[in-house]
Amino acid sequence: MRWLWIDCITEHEEGKRLVAIKNVSLAEDVLHDHVVQGKTIMPFSLMIEGMAQTAGILVGSTSRFKEKVILAKISKASLDFDVTAGETIRYDATIDRIDQAGASTSGTIDRRCASGEAWERVGRVELLFSHIDNNMAGTEFPAHNFVFSANFKMVLETAGLASLAEN
Amino acid sequence: MSRDAIFEKIQEVLDDALGVDEDEVTPNASLTADLGAESIDFLDIVFRIEKTFDFKISQGELFPENLTDNPDWVADGKLTDAGLAMLKERMTHVDFASIEDGDRSISKIGDLITVNSLVNFVEIKLAG
Incomplete structure (x- = not known):
């Protein structure tokens, strides 16, 4: 099973934008390995992964998940604030360019503290995805779509977007 | 411009x-x-x-792609005369002079x- 770093999709504009949230919990072991000034924090690398999953679903949805969408490059990542247990992360991803070979996306990461309502900007991430069956080298990959597995479809179903995954 | x-x-x-x-x-x-x-x-x-x-x-317009798919263009890991002619025709923005009589290894094409x-x-x- 693939490790999901988003909890649910909250907004979707087909072919353009996808928003997902992640509730950060002390129940996650990984937090206990990342302690700054006595506070457990969400590792930046996993926030980039969360954005990659959000943007990856957005890119995949444009082909009804027929393409194998692989994160190929972190073009730019700037994360300026820590996120700790009890807070919520919001990933807001937009497609900048997409074609047969792949897609580029940009997005913002925000946080909301447990007792607050306002979102604060944590940073921005730009990513590049490859549609690997159309890679420049012509390398062949297995026919089945190993990227968008059953648990990704579960996230789509929870958000009422299951039809996006139908062939 | x-x-x-x-x-x-x-x-x-x-x-x-x-x-x-x-x-x-x-x-x-x-x-x-x-x-x-x-x-x-x-x-x-x-x-x-x-x-x-x-x-x-x-x-494939800016950079050469999938050259190895066509055996007429690449043989034994090297660009054939037909492959070079095809690239010169399609990619007029690239200078292929250095491989005309030199190393035509497919791995070197990107260097051009x-x-x-x-x-x-x-x-x-x-x-x-």
């Missing part, structure tokens, strides 16, 4: 895509051999050039894509 202006914008594109300093981006610098570009960087560069100059680039190649390509597209 003047060639100098195109060159300056290409410098910015490569600075962003490859994380290189603008002074490393000289006209004859090879994207792979000198600036460290990998295959996925080519897609990044295509997207950034499209955005910067506001035109679309078809797959220089900063000048990109400037030539944009110039041709804008003249379009």
